[in-house]
Amino acid sequence: xxxxxxxxxxxxxxxxxxxxxxxxxxxxxxxxxxxxxxxxxxxxxxxxxxxxxxxxxxxxxxxxxxxxxxxxxxxxxxxxxxxxxxxxxxxxxxxxxxxxxxxxxxxxxxxxxxxxxxxxxxxxxxxxxxxxxxxxxxxxxxxxxxxxxxxxxxxxxxxxxxxxxxxxxxxxxxxxxxxxxxxxxxxxxxxxxxxxxxxxxxxxxxxxxxxxxxxxxxxxxxxxxxxxxxxxxxxxxxxxxxxxxxxxxxxxxxxxxxxxxxxxxxxxxxxxxxxxxxxxxxxxxxxxxxxxxxxxxxxxxxxxxxxxxxxxxxxxxxxxxxxxxxxxxxxxxxxxxxxxxxxxxxxxxxxxxxxxxxxxxxxxxxxxxxxxxxxxxxxxxxxxxxxxxxxxxxxxxxxxxxxxxxxxxxxxxxxxxxxxxxxxxxxxxxxxxxxxxxxxxxxxxxxxxxxxxxxxxx
Numbered sequence: 001x002x003x004x005x006x007x008x009x010x011x012x013x014x015x016x017x018x019x020x021x022x023x024x025x026x027x028x029x030x031x032x033x034x035x036x037x038x039x040x041x042x043x044x045x046x047x048x049x050x051x052x053x054x055x056x057x058x059x060x061x062x063x064x065x066x067x068x069x070x071x072x073x074x075x076x077x078x079x080x081x082x083x084x085x086x087x088x089x090x091x092x093x094x095x096x097x098x099x100x101x102x103x104x105x106x107x108x109x110x111x112x113x114x115x116x117x118x119x120x121x122x123x124x125x126x127x128x129x130x131x132x133x134x135x136x137x138x139x140x141x142x143x144x145x146x147x148x149x150x151x152x153x154x155x156x157x158x159x160x161x162x163x164x165x166x167x168x169x170x171x172x173x174x175x176x177x178x179x180x181x182x183x184x185x186x187x188x189x190x191x192x193x194x195x196x197x198x199x200x201x202x203x204x205x206x207x208x209x210x211x212x213x214x215x216x217x218x219x220x221x222x223x224x225x226x227x228x229x230x231x232x233x234x235x236x237x238x239x240x241x242x243x244x245x246x247x248x249x250x251x252x253x254x255x256x257x258x259x260x261x262x263x264x265x266x267x268x269x270x271x272x273x274x275x276x277x278x279x280x281x282x283x284x285x286x287x288x289x290x291x292x293x294x295x296x297x298x299x300x301x302x303x304x305x306x307x308x309x310x311x312x313x314x315x316x317x318x319x320x321x322x323x324x325x326x327x328x329x330x331x332x333x334x335x336x337x338x339x340x341x342x343x344x345x346x347x348x349x350x351x352x353x354x355x356x357x358x359x360x361x362x363x364x365x366x367x368x369x370x371x372x373x374x375x376x377x378x379x380x381x382x383x384x385x386x387x388x389x390x391x392x393x394x395x396x397x398x399x400x401x402x403x404x405x406x407x408x409x410x411x412x413x414x415x416x417x418x419x420x421x422x423x424x425x426x427x428x429x430x431x432x433x434x435x436x437x438x439x440x441x442x443x444x445x446x447x448x449x450x451x452x453x454x455x456x457x458x
Contacts, residue, residue, distance in 0.1 A: 020322070024306045024330055030174035031165075032302035036295075037174075037181040046291050048188045049203050050356045054284045056203045057357065059127070059140030061287035063207070065272055066126030067147050070115050072261035074155055077108050078162040080254025083312050083394055085166025087458050089231045090316025096246075098232040101163045101225070103246050105156070105234060112155035119148020129269070136280065142204025150211035153218035160221035167230040168309055176220040184213035253458055256396035263404035267412055274412075274419055275429050282426050284357065285365035289430075292352040292366070293373050296345055299337035300381045303330040304388030311392030311453075320454040327389035327448055334381035342377030345370055369430040376434045379441040386444030393453035402443040411436035 049056045081104040088097040123144035124137050157180070161173045187209030194200025201208060225234040275286050310326035345352070353366035373380075387399050411432040418428025447453070 020310075020325055020329055023310060024303070024326065024333065027168065027170050027306035027309055028299075028302035028330070028333070030170040031305045032298050034170070034174040034177045035298040035301050037178050046287060047356050048192050049206050050288070052192075052202060053139070054280055054357075054359060054362070055135045055139050057284045057287055058136045058280050059203055060143060060206060061283065061290075062127045062136065062272070062276075063140045063144045063147055065268065066119075066144065067151070068265060068268075070119065070126075070148075071151065071155065071158075072265050073111055073115070073258060074108060074158065075254065075258045075261040077104050077111070077250065077254055078158055079257035079391055079396060080104070080250035080252070081159065082162040082166040082308060083253045083392060083396075084250055084458060085163055085232065086168075086309050086312030086392065087316035087394075089167055090313035094231050097167070098234065099239075099243060099246055100250060101232045101234050102240055103243055104159050104163065104250060105225075106240050106242075107247070108155050108159040109152075112152045115155075116148050116151045119151065120145050123148065133280070139203050142201065143207040146204060146207030146211050150207065150214050153211070153214035156218045157214055157221050160218075160225055163225065163232060163234075164221075164230050165305055165309055166312065167232060168313065169230040170305065170309075172221075172224050172229065176217045176224075179220060180213040180217035183216050184209050187212050249458065253394050253396055256400040257391065260396070260400035260403045263400070264407055267404075267407040270412055271415060271429065271432075274415055275426065278419070278425060278429075281359065281361050282365060284359070285353075285362045286369070286426060286429070288353050288356040288362060289366040289370045289373075291356060292349075292370055293345065295352075296338055296341035296373075296377055296380070297384070299341065300334050300384040303334040303337070303381075304384045306330050307385050307389035308392035311389050312394075315393060315454070323393070324451065324454070327386075327392075330389065331382055331385045331445075331448075334385040335378045338377040338381040342374040345374035345377070349374070365426050369426055372427065372430045372434055373437075376437050379438045381441075382445050383437050383440035386441070386448050389448055390444060390453055394456040394458040395447070395453040398447055399444070402440060402447070406436045406439035406443065410439040 046057060046060055049060050081100060084100050085097045088094070088100060123141045127137050127140050127144065157176065160176075164170070164172050188206055190196050190198050191201045191205030191208050192203075193205075224230070225232070226236055227233075276283050307327050307330040310330070311323045314320070314323035314326060349367035349370045350363060353363050353370060357363065357366075387403075390396070390399050413432075414435050415429045415432025418424045418431050422428060424431070
């Protein structure tokens, strides 16, 4: 820590012991704002590209699916970093936390370079795998190439976010992602449509704009880490040689998280193939409904991050009962906030979908499925926050198996049956999505109640 710097290692632990609600809100509040802003990257891309054509919407949606699949490897680093940094900071080992941060950044940059190179060289491969027709592929190639390049600054930002959240600093990431998202929208307006004398790049302009936004975000995050503004400091001239014992601790927590994401994204490939079989208009409706629904994730994600940090730091500080109370409080708050969001989604389904497109068929189908997920928002809150609390304890293996079981059995089997046997169309696919969320809520809620996570060492 720099001389004169206030040591924050026990600040969050003290806050959670003295006023748990305040500690949760201080952590979750900036994350909710950050997620609201971060979601505008995807929303702005779909909304602004949606003025071009249904094929452009589908191209952006499929390219983003490929992007998310490609970054699943990174889950091992991000989750392991957050949990380990939280434990070390909670235990007062800021030097160890800084070392874990350096190791995570080193590995994440290497992975980002490899993923970006593959995406630039083979931009159409993923979209064809997901069943896109040639019109969608031709529109999406340019977008995919720029999106692939954006992985380098984006993964750096994600790693830095994981480090800072483990420290209990969610304000810095909020400011950085504000910059990313506002600049993304401005750049979209310039490069998609060719304003201010720039060429009109169409869908490719949305990918280019995303890359520029993440470059700015990475610069902000890098400056904060180098200056040591949180409980860790990542000195540019520090030791970046491979520290296998520290890397092993990160991966012991993170590899199950990577396995969870691989199973999740793998199932989503088959789920996407089920939906693309319904035609371009139905897939466009699916993508728009997902974007509109993403608004409801924000409170759940915010409280999930709060649960991860508070559970991790309090276990590191040898306060398991405070960690336990933090998990239950964040779940209750998540249920309350996401239930309100569910009401909003149900009542305003048509206007929300209509914000992205003027196609009547797409609006009707999108609003219909959006109302299905509005009804299961309380279950989604338990699933998300419960998983976050278990991850904070290092119980990532159970989260991996629970997610795999729910998405492969509940979502895929039911979606396939409803779409191909009952002929329910897009509604059938979203019934499978709803069943998946309910199953996860039951599994993670029971696991947290059992309390076995309190004894896990990381």
